Amino acid sequence: MRTRIIIAIALFLLSIITYYASFNRSLIFTTSAISSLSFWFAVLLLIPNRFFKLVLNVKRAKAYWISLGLYLFFHVTLYGFFYGIILGLDIFIPVVTVNYGVGIPPSSILLFPYWESLSPAINIILLGYEDVISPFITFIGVILALLLAANIEKILELKREVSRRKASAVLIGAPLIGVVSGTSCCLSLPSIIIYFVALDLGVVFSVLPILASPVYFAFVWYGLPIGSVFLLLENLIEMNKVLRKLSKRKCQVK
Secondary structure (H helix, E strand, C coil): CHHHHHHHHHHHHHHHHHHHHCCCHHHHHHHHHHHHHHHHHHHHHHCCHHHHHHHHCCCCCHHHHHHHHHHHHHHHHHHHHHHHHHHCCCCCCCCEEEEEECCCCCCCHHHHHHHHHHCCEEEEEECCEEEEECHHHHHHHHHHHHHHHHHHHHHHHHHHHHHHHCCCCHHHHHHHHHHHHHHHHHHCHHHHHHHHHHHHCHHHHHHCHHHHCHHHHHHHHHHHHHHHHHHHHHHHHHHHHHHHHHHHHHHHHC
């Protein structure tokens, strides 16, 4: 673990160095890519091994790969399109384009994590509907997809065990609610809608300015997906505990 922390610190330093190098606009495409890759690999290294043991130490059957693939495809590829359609932010334009772009690095180092979350990105315009595939969306999408797939496999395993032992169906219902809560929290559509309504309505802004503030948007865009990670992780841990208890009962009966 100490080696991983040292490597992570080195990668963070590299990401900061290339962040400053990105002020040279002639190098920005290269330095932004290096900075982002360094930053997110560092974050990946800081995730405890226990997390990966939990999400990967499951029976990776058809349900696992289908749920992982579908959610990852939605979160990474369709996320922006989905919000644009629901909120009516786009207008029909007979154009289909795919572009790679970078953000101008902010002058304040305090905004460094924000820049790393958005740059570089792939911008897709499909008949006027726009989607931006950014580093944060991709990173958190992979983490959530792994958790969701592991949760679904554990729910199916728990269902088989409950059916075999004729135990209470509550043992299945509670984890299922946890999975639904975790994914719906990530979508956070009500919060996004409230944010944009608050921006447009002066009355709402004057009465509840927090709804139209960058702080609220940061909470919705970053906080809720991260919250979903912890919710799904806790759900997975609890299901493992239930399965271990059922396994002990089986051994006692024998």
